[in-house]
Amino acid sequence: MAGLRVIWPDAKPSEEVMKTVEDLKQEGNFTEEELERLKLYLMSVEYNPGYMEDAVLLHESNPQFSVEEFYQFILDN
Numbered sequence: 001m002a003g004l005r006v007i008w009p010d011a012k013p014s015e016e017v018m019k020t021v022e023d024l025k026q027e028g029n030f031t032e033e034e035l036e037r038l039k040l041y042l043m044s045v046e047y048n049p050g051y052m053e054d055a056v057l058l059h060e061s062n063p064q065f066s067v068e069e070f071y072q073f074i075l076d077n
Contacts, residue, residue: 017042020052029060034067041068045075 013021021039024030030038042052055070062070 011043013039013043014047016049017047020049024056030067038067041071045071048075051075 017039020042021035024038025035051071051074052067054074055067058070059065059067
């Protein structure tokens with residue numbers, strides 16, 4: 001997949017990624033598992049807050065696809 005990076009075992013998410021995940025947690029629309037998967041995913045790609053906002057909105061209107069799937073689609077196009 002284009003744009004993916006290796007995540008080292010001791011890697012820490014950026015403050016921006018942590019803030020995004022915490023904001024989504026506060027909204028209460030995602031499970032802990034979904035938030036953890038999203039955090040790891042965002043650590044593995046080039047993070048773009050605008051893309052993230054779009055991916056979350058797309059997921060909310062089309063929940064059959066994950067935020068990660070929408071984010072990757074946006075990155076690829």
